[in-house]
Amino acid sequence: MRGRRHFLTSLFATTIVPKVGWAAVGSPAYLSAGRDRTGVFFLSGLTENAEITFSVPLPARGHAAAAHPFLAEAVGFARRPGLFAVVIDCSTGAVLATLAPPEGRHFYGHGAYSQDGQFLFTTENDFDASRGIIGVWDATRNYRRVAELSSGGIGPHEMRLMPGGETLVVANGGIATHPKTGRQKLNLPTMQPNLTYLSLTGDILETVELPSDYQLNSIRHLAVSQDGTVAFGMQWQGDRGAAPELLGVHRAEGNVRLFQGDEINHQRMQGYVGSVSFDHTQQRIGVTSPRGGLVQAFDLENGGDLGVFDDADVCGLSANQQGFIATNGNGQITRLTDLRPLERIQHAVQWDNHLVQLTDAHAMPKTRSF
């Protein structure tokens, strides 16, 4: 694969000199893209208490973001089919680099840094070949593109770095699209989503496919717990009343378990999961469904349905000190414990799809929860 050898040799080559760290920008706990009342799209940092620490404009609607592990740098990704990703110095708002996908590629809106912060990985579409790509960019060399890897499927969407930092897990949604037909889905009858584990140099370590009844269930969003349990949210492409389970859990080399809430809440989701997250205990998995306007949670251990929180146009979801924190398209941010609202803050914006947690520091409770 082009550039792969060079990329391999550079993997351990550079020492990074820290610039400004996250503490200098108000120690945000999360990143989220959004749109303000004047129609300007932006990327913001948010504290544990849902206060905005910084906001920097984006050239167009964003989707998700990736935070550098220690520098106050974040990449905001354009909404699919994305033609930009902007690396922002979150202390000054300065654009450090603008990433454009190479000819014949577009971004899907998600990405992840390597543990040492040297490399940024981006999910991309090689649309003429209808092939999923992981772009590799060297953050220490002004985000030069240094390699590209196969994602192991079509339509890679969210991607996460696994604990230990040596493996990427990719949600290959399975749906072929082409910029010339916008977001039109070109291969529904033959689509085949999967969950792929990749080494950082692109070796496919494991591919997980669901049984054929789930062929239309596009695997789209991911959460990874500290012990490497992967939760994945799906989007059903078939008849809407016929959606099967939309949340799965997998551990490397293990079996997939599928979770579903009670029938009404399941149907309310309209076959669509927006985000997935573990809570602060790592023992509960939350899913949002913007179409149904609800957050649901499940017990990782036994799949038990922990209930529902109604939240119109909710989509972003992350762990918070005492449970989950959810953002919605009406500008509200809600901190939840046991799916009950502890606090709800209104911002005069619309929060976009994903609330990205900055580090694992908040994954375990700092203070004892009750």
Add this chain to the structure above:
Amino acid sequence: MRHFLTPFLMSLTVGTAYAGPVENAAILDEIIRPGFAQLTNQTTALATVASHTCAPQSKELRDAYGTAFDAWIELSHFRFGPTEAENRAFALSFWPDPRNAIPRTLNALITAQDPSVQSPDEFSENSIAARGFYALEFLLYDDAFLAIEDRGYVCSLIQAITADMAVISGEISQDWDNRYAVLMLNPSNATYPDEDSVTRELYKALGVGLELLTEARLARPLGTFERPRPARAEARRSERSVRHIEISLTALRALAAQLSAPDAELSQRSADAFDRAIDLAQRVDDPDFSEIRDPAQRIKVEALQQAVQRIRTEIYPDLGALLDVSAGFNALDGD
């Protein structure tokens, strides 16, 4: 119920939640169900004509094809429920086809003299690329397919495709009558928990139709100014490209009229905006967009594109606000 409110009180309630059971029922009973019944009639008539006249240039066959296609285009934005079950809408209308799967698949069947044309069940197992209106268009209008000398097999293929279309249309129509209309008219079920969810579904269908217009039916042939793409126009071989736009606009105008009925002002703005777009469509005297490279033609199509885009940006969101189904920054994003 708003029906009992005085005009004064009504003016105070503008912008509040309005789940329109009356309008929703009217859309089902006056647009969707008769539409699919009509589609079934027209595709059945087409299959009947094809059973005795399969010469592609036959006026009778082409007329029957055109009438049935008109009926489908009127409904092509109702992409939920019965049309999505078993990929029925895909099987009727596989477009766009950027990889040219349709001619490739048809050629493969013809070359192999594939026997599936003799059995409706077996034919329905074929790739969707060999089924429906767009596959049939190749057989009736495409020069390469018209030049095929073995007319016997092509005739069987035309008969198999038309019979299959009649079956699919009948299934959709029956599914609406026997199952889905009940779910939408009595919304306290798993599919539609409340009236708002029905309203939202119908509202989204309007959005789907507008999106199809701007992003596919218009955007594909327009391409860029430097590189127009007339060969990408929908149904250009049968010279139906602009006709589809006009039919779709007329159908969406009627759907928007029902949805906006509670608000006379918005209803009028919607009607005016659609009328303007329909008028602009009628001024495009280039039925298959083959002259889109001509700046004089292009400017007319761009004006049409802008008029449809304005419906999307100025009417559609206001309608969402009226129906209180506008909260969709994430819900409508779809990613």
